[in-house]
Amino acid sequence: MSEDCIFCRIVDGDIPSRSVYEDETVMAFLDANPLAPGHTLVIPKAHHETLADLPEDTGARVFEVLHQLAPEIEAAVDADASNVAFNNGEAAGQEVPHVHGHVIPRFEGDGGAPVHAIAGDRPDLSDEELDEIADEIAGRS
Ligand code: 5GP
Ligand code: ZN
Numbered sequence: 001m002s003e004d005c006i007f008c009r010i011v012d013g014d015i016p017s018r019s020v021y022e023d024e025t026v027m028a029f030l031d032a033n034p035l036a037p038g039h040t041l042v043i044p045k046a047h048h049e050t051l052a053d054l055p056e057d058t059g060a061r062v063f064e065v066l067h068q069l070a071p072e073i074e075a076a077v078d079a080d081a082s083n084v085a086f087n088n089g090e091a092a093g094q095e096v097p098h099v100h101g102h103v104i105p106r107f108e109g110d111g112g113a114p115v116h117a118i119a120g121d122r123p124d125l126s127d128e129e130l131d132e133i134a135d136e137i138a139g140r141s
Pocket of ligand 1: 006015017018029030031032033034041086087093094095096097
């Protein structure tokens, strides 16, 4: 628990929320400033700032709940699809430093965009650079 974390305070019940799911490890509630009806946040109850900070089993539970809730949320608001995304770190737009997955219901013709719209200028990478990056990620270099 972090005293000055909004989401820890929601977990503790100090700040009210529209809860839609809760178990020992994970909680989900409606976003206070929804991008679409049904916009939901899925969080670990324990305070961890980014995905890299999450213990593996907690991360697995967060994903299990996202997997369960996404279709239920879509059905509840009659959505056609959803975007499921994490702003993972401040430079990626994360404002609340407590891991949270967004489930944003999407509707045909809603004027929104795919997740590809979130990045800045696209890099022009050579085949060699792509090979190097893949090797670096895979630990082959
Ligand atoms: P981020 O930009 O960190 O990925 O998203 C934080 C989200 O938390 C935003 O979509 C914002 O609307 C939501 N949010 C911020 N404060 C509160 C709050 O007190 N209650 C709820 N339910 N959502 C909040
Ligand atoms: Zn927190």
